[in-house]
Amino acid sequence: AQSVTQLGSHVSVSEGALVLLRCNYSSSVPPYLFWYVQYPNQGLQLLLKYTSAATLVKGINGFEAEFKKSETSFHLTKPSAHMSDAAEYFCAVRMSGGYNKLIFGAGTRLAVHP
Amino acid sequence: GAVVSQHPSWVICKSGTSVKIECRSLDFQATTMFWYRQFPKQSLMLMATSNEGSKATYEQGVEKDKFLINHASLTLSTLTVTSAHPEDSSFYICSARDTHTGYEQYFGPGTRLTVT
Numbered sequence A: 001a002q003s004v005t006q007l008g009s010h011v012s013v014s015e016g017a018l019v020l021l022r023c024n025y026s027s028s029v030p031p032y033l034f035w036y037v038q039y040p041n042q043g044l045q046l047l048l049k050y051t052s053a054a055t056l057v058k059g060i061n062g063f064e065a066e067f068k069k070s071e072t073s074f075h076l077t078k079p080s081a082h083m084s085d086a087a088e089y090f091c092a093v094r095m096s097g098g099y100n101k102l103i104f105g106a107g108t109r110l111a112v113h114p
Numbered sequence B: 001g002a003v004v005s006q007h008p009s010w011v012i013c014k015s016g017t018s019v020k021i022e023c024r025s026l027d028f029q030a031t032t033m034f035w036y037r038q039f040p041k042q043s044l045m046l047m048a049t050s051n052e053g054s055k056a057t058y059e060q061g062v063e064k065d066k067f068l069i070n071h072a073s074l075t076l077s078t079l080t081v082t083s084a085h086p087e088d089s090s091f092y093i094c095s096a097r098d099t100h101t102g103y104e105q106y107f108g109p110g111t112r113l114t115v116t
Helices: none
Strands: A003-007 A010-014 A019-026 A032-038 A044-050 A056-058 A064-068 A073-078 A087-094 A102-104 A108-113 B004-007 B010-013 B019-025 B032-038 B044-051 B067-073 B076-081 B090-097 B105-107 B111-115
Touching: A003 A087, A003 A102, A010 A019, A019 A032, A019 A087, A019 A108, A032 A064, A032 A073, A044 A056, A044 A064, A044 A073, A044 B105, A073 A087, B004 B090, B010 B019, B019 B032, B019 B090, B019 B111, B032 B067, B032 B076, B044 B067, B076 B090
Parallel strands: A010 A108, B010 B111
Antiparallel strands: A003 A019, A019 A073, A032 A044, A032 A087, A056 A064, A064 A073, A087 A102, A087 A108, B004 B019, B019 B076, B032 B044, B032 B090, B067 B076, B090 B105, B090 B111
């Protein structure tokens, strides 16, 4: 079975500081991993995805994530936080087989303060 | 490209009535669509997988007779909440998987349902 765990339900950073949102996965097969962002009362927007190509994945809005198999991690980072980054972030793993359903982590709420 | 719309964006209905939510893929074909439910400050919970021309596959614990899903075309899936009750109040989000690219899901903006 596949799953993801997001460490830290709330993360608070200062504007301009490094953003680090943690995600660990469990999968018996090479995983496809995703990071999504959700703004209040909106759907999900794909930030980036790992599909077994390059381990360092660059996404939109300056975010990137590194796939580390040895650590079963796919942490999301951004060098310098912006106020507009305040949102809910979800890590997800795509299930193998069937309809390739996505399994979501619990989410991390990012707050950015001046 | 890859836009998914939902209608309505919000709806208020009275307890005991039914409400239908539409999910459309606007610029691609989607053989498979997914319906999620999200409670405040929580993650997305997959309710069912909808396949064009066939019966939906429901996740364990989701009442099939309460949440009716119809996927009549390659661009439209509907979720009908029957005999709605206040505990059905939630944020419902659909996603659509592009038939041609295969695996990526594109999410709709969500529908806020409030049952009074």
